[in-house]
Amino acid sequence: MTPADPFMAGHEPRQRRPGDFRRTEQGTPQVSDPTGATTKHDGNKADLLALCAEVGIDTPDKVTVAQLHDMLGGRPKWVSYSRPSNFGKVIEDMYSIHKWDQRQQAYGFAVTPELVDRAGVLLTIEDRESKAWKDEADKIVKAAKLAAKASIAADRGTHTHELTEDDDEGRDIIARIEAGEQLGLDEAIQRALVGAWRNMLEVDGLEILATEATVVHDGYRAAGTLDRIARLTKTLRFRLITGEIVELAAGTVVVLDIKTGKRRLRDNGTVMYWHSYAVQVVIYVGGVPYDTETDTRGEWPWQIDQRWALIAHLDVLGAMDGAPRCDLILVDLEAGRHAADLCVAAKAWAARTDVFSVAQLDVEGDGVAGVNDTPSTAVVVGESGETSPTTTPDIARDRNQLALNPDQGADLSDREFELLWAKIRRNYDTLPPTERAWINEISSEATRRNLSFHTRRVQTERSYHIAKALITLATAGADDDIARELIALILGDVAFSPHVSVGWLVGSLDATQATRFSVTADLWATQPVSA
Numbered sequence: 001m002t003p004a005d006p007f008m009a010g011h012e013p014r015q016r017r018p019g020d021f022r023r024t025e026q027g028t029p030q031v032s033d034p035t036g037a038t039t040k041h042d043g044n045k046a047d048l049l050a051l052c053a054e055v056g057i058d059t060p061d062k063v064t065v066a067q068l069h070d071m072l073g074g075r076p077k078w079v080s081y082s083r084p085s086n087f088g089k090v091i092e093d094m095y096s097i098h099k100w101d102q103r104q105q106a107y108g109f110a111v112t113p114e115l116v117d118r119a120g121v122l123l124t125i126e127d128r129e130s131k132a133w134k135d136e137a138d139k140i141v142k143a144a145k146l147a148a149k150a151s152i153a154a155d156r157g158t159h160t161h162e163l164t165e166d167d168d169e170g171r172d173i174i175a176r177i178e179a180g181e182q183l184g185l186d187e188a189i190q191r192a193l194v195g196a197w198r199n200m201l202e203v204d205g206l207e208i209l210a211t212e213a214t215v216v217h218d219g220y221r222a223a224g225t226l227d228r229i230a231r232l233t234k235t236l237r238f239r240l241i242t243g244e245i246v247e248l249a250a251g252t253v254v255v256l257d258i259k260t261g262k263r264r265l266r267d268n269g270t271v272m273y274w275h276s277y278a279v280q281v282v283i284y285v286g287g288v289p290y291d292t293e294t295d296t297r298g299e300w301p302w303q304i305d306q307r308w309a310l311i312a313h314l315d316v317l318g319a320m321d322g323a324p325r326c327d328l329i330l331v332d333l334e335a336g337r338h339a340a341d342l343c344v345a346a347k348a349w350a351a352r353t354d355v356f357s358v359a360q361l362d363v364e365g366d367g368v369a370g371v372n373d374t375p376s377t378a379v380v381v382g383e384s385g386e387t388s389p390t391t392t393p394d395i396a397r398d399r400n401q402l403a404l405n406p407d408q409g410a411d412l413s414d415r416e417f418e419l420l421w422a423k424i425r426r427n428y429d430t431l432p433p434t435e436r437a438w439i440n441e442i443s444s445e446a447t448r449r450n451l452s453f454h455t456r457r458v459q460t461e462r463s464y465h466i467a468k469a470l471i472t473l474a475t476a477g478a479d480d481d482i483a484r485e486l487i488a489l490i491l492g493d494v495a496f497s498p499h500v501s502v503g504w505l506v507g508s509l510d511a512t513q514a515t516r517f518s519v520t521a522d523l524w525a526t527q528p529v530s531a
Contacts, residue, residue: 016292019212019214019292020214020225020292021214021223021290021292022078022292022295024080027083028080028081028082028083029080029081029083029223029224030078030079030080030081031078031079031081031216031223031290031295032076032077032078032079032295032296033076033077033078033079034079034216034218034297037076037077038073038074038075038076038077039074039075039076039077040069040074040075041068041069041072041074041075042075044065044418045065045068048065048068048069048072049063049068051072052068052071052072055072057071057072059071065413076295079221081216081221081222081223082220082221082222082223083222083223083224084215084217084222084223084224084279084280084283084284085224085276085280087220087222087276087279087280087283087340087343088275088276088277088278088279088280088339088340088343089276090343090346090347091339091342091343091346092275092276096273101145101150104144104145104148104150105141105144105145105148105150107148108143108144108145108146108147108148108150109144109147111147111148112143112144112147115140115143115144115147118140118143119140121136122136122137122140130437131437131440131441132433132434132437152183152184153261153262153316155183156180156183156184156185156260156316157259157260157261157316159176159179159180159183159185160193160258160260160314160316161227161258161260162176163176163180163190163193163194163197164193164194164197164258164314165211165212167194167197167198168208168211168228169211173190173191173194176190177190184320185316185319185320189319189320189324192319192324193314193316193319193324195324196314196315196319196324196325196326197312197314197326199326200312200326200327200328204234204236204328205232205233205234205236205250206230206231206232206233206256207230207231207232207233208228208229208230208256209228209229209230209231209253209302210226210228210229211227211228212225212226212227213225213226213229213289214289214290214291214292215283215284215287215288215289215290216287216288216290216297217283217284217286217287217288219286220283220286220340220344222283222287223287223290224280224283224284226255226257226284226287227256227257227258228255228256228257228258228312229253229254229255229256229300229302229304230253230254230256230310231251231252231253231254231302232248232249232250232251232252232253232254233250234250235247235248235249235250236248236328238330240330241268241269241270246308246330248305248308252305253302253303253304253305254304254305254308254309254310255281255284255285255304255309255310256309256310256311256312257277257280257281257284257309257310257311257312257331258311258312258314259274259277259311259312259313259314260313260314260315260316261316262315262317263313263315271329274311275339277311277331278331278332278333278335278336278339279336279339279340279343281309281311281331281333281336282333282336282337282339282340283340284309285304285305285306285309285333286306286337288300306333307333307334308330308331308332308333309330309331309333309336310328310329310330310331311328311329311331312326312327312328312329313326313327313328313329314326315327401491401492401494402491402494402500402504402505402508403451403508403509403510404508406451406462406507406508406509406510406511406513407462407510407511407512408460408461408462408463408510408511409460409461409462409510409511409512409514409515410460410461410511411459411460412459412460412461412464413459417459417464420464421464421467424467424468424471424472427471427472427475428471431471431474431475435474435475436474438474438479439470439471439474441503442470442483442502442503442506443503444503445501445502445503445504445507446503446504446506446507447503447507448503449503449504449507449508451504451507451508452507453466453467453506453507460511461511461514461515462509462510462511462514463514465511465514465515465517465518466506466509466514466517466518468518468521469514469517469518469520469521470506470521472518472521472522472525473486473521473524473525475525476524476525478521478524478525480502482524483502483505483506484496484502484505486517486520486521486524487502487505487506487509487517489516489520490509490513490516490517490520491505491508491509491513
């Protein structure tokens with residue numbers, strides 16, 4: 001279909017694996033909008049005709065793009081959801097994990113001296129806040145962690161999950177044995193782990209109903225894959241820390257999560273460091289099945305218990321030490337929901353913009369705070385050393401001046417857009433990587449504010465003129481400061497607000513303003529003087 005929008009690098013979905021969610025380049029799961037909202041299909045007329053043929057829709061010889069969209073009925077509107085495994089970490093104490101991670105990185109540099117030389121490239125990138133610097137630093141850190149085998153426990157855990165899945169599905173694990181050996185798990189250890197899993201299912205009486213099922217929870221806006229749904233064939237009894245006995249009756253259907261990491265216990269026998277697991281399981285329990293082939297939600301054929309769930313701790317380290325075992329651990333879902341709600345509250349709190357104020361009112365001579373007729377000013381020293389007054393920023397005022405849903409203007413037909421785009425595409429293709437990165441960063445900032453200008457997906461006056469302006473500016477060597485000065489001619493002083501990114505400013509332009517931005521960029525490029 002349509003190639004990825006060049007201004008949306010890093011935000012396009014990567015190739016979808018069978019049975020998996022649609023995901024962004026960062027791995028964030030995307031699901032169809034729970035309201036059923038749709039958008040136009042991607043691609044030009046030939047793409048749409050091919051899609052009609054693929055789904056068995058007959059088309060007349062003469063058909064318009066609009067008619068093709070009507071025949072196809074629109075495609076899902078995608079929304080990004082959190083991973084259940086990450087959802088609870090927002091309120092978890094991550095200090096010890098972060099320190100462990102840092103020590104692994106240090107060890108990776110110690111055992112791989114050439115990484116130190118490689119890190120020298122960071123000194124050649126002047127702006128440590130730039131995407132180029134961050135990307136390179138991330139690659140070096142990843143290489144150091146790989147050298148330190150920092151992810152070996154997670155890799156072994158993933159492999160053990162796959163072993164149990166093979167066994168539950170009746171597949172011979174021999175085909176997977178070699179992969180485990182490369183992780184330091186010899187064949188005997190792997191078979192011992194599968195044996196411990198089988199023994200737990202038999203002794204505790206668990207019948208597996210579903211394996212690796214994809215789930216969405218629209219309330220918490222999270223999507224992931226649960227390990228198992230199981231039915232109890234016998235009654236299980238657990239003693240809580242309070243001394244209370246909890247009975248799960250035979251016939252109860254529960255979510256069964258699998259954990260393979262080291263289990264640390266307090267003196268009273270309770271489990272440490274697992275709090276985010278309870279949140280993860282809550283999302284699975286309260287979610288609904290999601291068909292990744294049709295991107296539709298369904299209903300479970302069983303009534304899943306909403307009070308309790310189970311974690312099966314399959315001890316990989318124990319198996320390596322010659323003591324394989326798999327123990328069931330009860331999960332209190334009420335406590336988990338309380339934690340999940342705290343996570344939602346914590347995220348909402350982090351998104352608040354009214355916590356701090358930087359604008360200070362002058363105090364009148366009588367000691368009573370008053371409001372001046374003119375805004376207060378501060379002095380800013382530029383790179384040249386010259387000083388100039390600037391208005392003290394009012395964050396809420398600045399941001400309220402920007403459009404939340406800018407008018408797109410007229411839709412451009414596929415043919416019209418292709419002709420217009422061809423005129424500026426050559427300039428984009430010849431841009432150096434740094435200039436492309438500048439454009440992509442502005443586009444990413446706009447997308448983060450839900451103000452995207454997908455030039456390949458939204459073929460409108462607004463998207464075209466924004467693209468044209470940015471390419472023109474990048475070709476002429478403009479930067480953020482020049483872009484702000486030109487946008488100020490359109491939006492006013494809000495363009496100079498330090499609390500509003502250039503991408504946010506550009507994304508807020510409507511079709512009329514985008515056209516003015518394009519014309520202004522052309523004028524500046526032909527006579528590059530300060531606006």
